[in-house]
Amino acid sequence: MLLIAAGLGRAATTAARTLQSRVPFQNxxxxxPSALRFYGTSVSNVDPVALQMINYALAxxxxxxxxxxxxxxxxxxxxxxxxxxxEGSDNSSENAGGMVLLAMSSLLSERGSINExxxxxxxxxxxxxxxxxxxxxALEGLIxxxxxxxxxxxxxxxxxxxxxxxxxxxxxxGDRDESGVLETRAKAVKGLVQLVLGNxxxxxxxxxxxxxxxxxxxxxLPYGELLHATGNFPLAKxxxxxxxxxxxxxxxxxxxEASNMQSEEVLIGATCALGQLEAHxxxxxxxxEILTRALTKAEQHFGSHHPKVxxxxxxxxxxxxxxxxxxHSSSILIQEGLYRRAIDLLKAPPIETEDAEVKVxxxxxxxxxxxxxxxxxCVQQNRKGEGEKMKKWAExxxxxxxxxxxxxxxxxxxxxKVPVIDARISRVL
Numbered sequence: 401m402l403l404i405a406a407g408l409g410r411a412a413t414t415a416a417r418t419l420q421s422r423v424p425f426q427n428x429x430x431x432x433p434s435a436l437r438f439y440g441t442s443v444s445n446v447d448p449v450a451l452q453m454i455n456y457a458l459a460x461x462x463x464x465x466x467x468x469x470x471x472x473x474x475x476x477x478x479x480x481x482x483x484x485x486x487e488g489s490d491n492s493s494e495n496a497g498g499m500v501l502l503a504m505s506s507l508l509s510e511r512g513s514i515n516e517x518x519x520x521x522x523x524x525x526x527x528x529x530x531x532x533x534x535x536x537x538a539l540e541g542l543i544x545x546x547x548x549x550x551x552x553x554x555x556x557x558x559x560x561x562x563x564x565x566x567x568x569x570x571x572x573x574g575d576r577d578e579s580g581v582l583e584t585r586a587k588a589v590k591g592l593v594q595l596v597l598g599n600x601x602x603x604x605x606x607x608x609x610x611x612x613x614x615x616x617x618x619x620x621l622p623y624g625e626l627l628h629a630t631g632n633f634p635l636a637k638x639x640x641x642x643x644x645x646x647x648x649x650x651x652x653x654x655x656x657e658a659s660n661m662q663s664e665e666v667l668i669g670a671t672c673a674l675g676q677l678e679a680h681x682x683x684x685x686x687x688x689e690i691l692t693r694a695l696t697k698a699e700q701h702f703g704s705h706h707p708k709v710x711x712x713x714x715x716x717x718x719x720x721x722x723x724x725x726x727x728h729s730s731s732i733l734i735q736e737g738l739y740r741r742a743i744d745l746l747k748a749p750p751i752e753t754e755d756a757e758v759k760v761x762x763x764x765x766x767x768x769x770x771x772x773x774x775x776x777x778c779v780q781q782n783r784k785g786e787g788e789k790m791k792k793w794a795e796x797x798x799x800x801x802x803x804x805x806x807x808x809x810x811x812x813x814x815x816x817k818v819p820v821i822d823a824r825i826s827r828v829l
Contacts, residue, residue: 450496498534541658598801616646643670710745739773762826
């Protein structure tokens, strides 16, 4: 098995170098450090062959963005996982195995196989000899995926489990700085869960983050969203920019992250949130430029037909809606085109569906997009009936605990009623 793994590793390295000579990858180059770092956390003692294989699998899958390329990337990762976890339960093999499972969950979630991604992350918790940061990253990813699926109670339980895991283990290897950064991440994801549940009094989970060296990426973004949702726009902007900067400073593809909490999605999410903020304060030229940048990043990462592209398009349509109202202008055709495209990408069920239990993926965003589209139809006399029917569907589907659909569409300026779309988890906060 060692020979097979080594052979696959050499093949993966050669293939990755060939691919890189043809296509420039951001954050996808071979890396052989003694300790891999992410947002202030580090993990050492990882087989370099496993790192080569992870690198190749991610780069190959994401370069071509086809079902075949993703399947091939997952096959490489399966081989790598098998060769590591069959060799015993030492730190090196479990660290490698945990990082492979994080990578597999990311590829699966990108392709919409969320249940399979969850299964991979659940397996990480069995690797009790692995670095604590790997298990924290897996729980962070699990929380994000369950939030995306609307399973908020499960996310809350997992967030508590993450905090308890850190309390039980304490500073790993006596490194209090490392432990502090991991605790900051655990508190931030708990704060995100509270935001989704409609609790904007979640400031204690972000206490002291302003000067915390671990405050970037998935830590800075939810704190920015809390500040944004409560009307503190200047400080929210600072934390969105911190989140974006934190992603840009990551070296290499071996970050301790998973699924919709990975750095690419953080970058898209923070950029989208920053664009929404600029729209909320009336800087529409900036908002359009930033949201267009988020759209481009989403299309580059997921492909142009992915549902999360629809999330960004919904944000852009809402920006044009607010711009038209404030400037007393009309952009009905632009809004209608954006909403229609977003609804198509979000794979919304037919509005004729009367089954109250029908599953609606990305329920918040789908209802928001249909609600906005309904408004553009209702102002057109010959389409008012169609608009009223769509509006009724959107209101019935909307389940947000903090905002009504009308409040979310109004992009209210009241401090406690500012809607924020989190593009990572496809929810309205």
